[in-house]
Amino acid sequence: MASNDNKTVNRRPYMARPSRWWWTQNSFYRWYMLREGSCLFVFCYSLILMTGLLRLSQGEQAWEHWLQSLQHPLYQVFHVLALLAVLYHAYTWFKLAPKIMVLRIGSWTLPEQAMILGQWCAFVLCALTMLAVVLWGGM
Amino acid sequence: MSPQLNHRKSVDDFARSHEPIVWSLFGAGGMVVAFISPWLIVITGLLLPLGLVSEDVLAYQRVLEFVQSWWGKLFLLVVISLQLYHAVHRIHHGLHDLHIEGPPVIMATLFYGGATLLSLMLAVLLVTV
Numbered sequence: 001m002a003s004n005d006n007k008t009v010n011r012r013p014y015m016a017r018p019s020r021w022w023w024t025q026n027s028f029y030r031w032y033m034l035r036e037g038s039c040l041f042v043f044c045y046s047l048i049l050m051t052g053l054l055r056l057s058q059g060e061q062a063w064e065h066w067l068q069s070l071q072h073p074l075y076q077v078f079h080v081l082a083l084l085a086v087l088y089h090a091y092t093w094f095k096l097a098p099k100i101m102v103l104r105i106g107s108w109t110l111p112e113q114a115m116i117l118g119q120w121c122a123f124v125l126c127a128l129t130m131l132a133v134v135l136w137g138g139m
Numbered sequence: 140m141s142p143q144l145n146h147r148k149s150v151d152d153f154a155r156s157h158e159p160i161v162w163s164l165f166g167a168g169g170m171v172v173a174f175i176s177p178w179l180i181v182i183t184g185l186l187l188p189l190g191l192v193s194e195d196v197l198a199y200q201r202v203l204e205f206v207q208s209w210w211g212k213l214f215l216l217v218v219i220s221l222q223l224y225h226a227v228h229r230i231h232h233g234l235h236d237l238h239i240e241g242p243p244v245i246m247a248t249l250f251y252g253g254a255t256l257l258s259l260m261l262a263v264l265l266v267t268v
Binding site: 017020023033036037038039040042043045046047048049050052053054056057060063064067070071075076078079080082083086087089090093094119122123126127130131134135 | 169170172173174175176177178179180181182183184185187188189192196197199202203206215219222223225226227228229230232233236237238239257260261264265267268
């Protein structure tokens with residue numbers, strides 16, 4: 001039989017559940033939530049792109065109309081915020097990569113900073129490639 | 140062999156077995172969102188409306204040719220569907236962080252199933268365009 005001694009209570013202690021606003025308590029968690037929140041912009045932007053493709057499939061007039069609708073200030077504000085969101089995602093993603101994947105050649109380890117810098121270089125290369133194709137690509 | 144080691148068919152293992160697939164899609168999506176999405180947003184959402192480039196850049200005929208090419212279809216399918224999988228994974232976990240919860244199977248089906256459904260719609264759209 002279990003004793004009534006306070007020191008030997010044999011059950012898990014009751015833990016109060018933290019409030020759903022736990023992440024507002026310090027800046028580390030606030031930035032974490034901001035990073036996670038960036039996905040809402042990614043989701044909405046994906047739907048915008050799919051709408052564009054649907055309009056494209058409906059003919060020239062529908063496509064022009066869709067392009068026109070993107071000129072609306074609300075859409076422009078959305079795209080600026082979406083750009084900031086994915087840039088913040090990229091910043092956190094590049095910082096995380098060397099922690100997930102450590103590159104070793106023999107006993108030599110690629111320094112974290114070098115890997116982060118490498119990813120930013122690839123980022124710029126992506127930009128140049130995509131802009132070049134869009135601006136001058138012969139299609 | 141001790142019976143304790145033979146636990147491969149526990150319910151827990153089945154529940155966990157989806158995680159690598161989901162995480163690969165999330166990870167691949169994270170790469171796309173970091174490297175490609177910023178420039179896609181600039182190209183489709185900011186260049187033209189801000190008047191930084193001529194309207195010919197996104198002219199109907201030009202975009203149609205791109206979307207009708209096999210590399211255009213492949214690019215759009217991969218980029219948009221990975222964006223979707225990445226986003227739903229974070230929404231799914233974010234709701235958990237905010238203590239908005241439902242039965243796990245229903246929540247997972249809703250989010251990953253939703254991304255799959257949208258990707259299928261996108262594939263149909265790309266094939267028919």
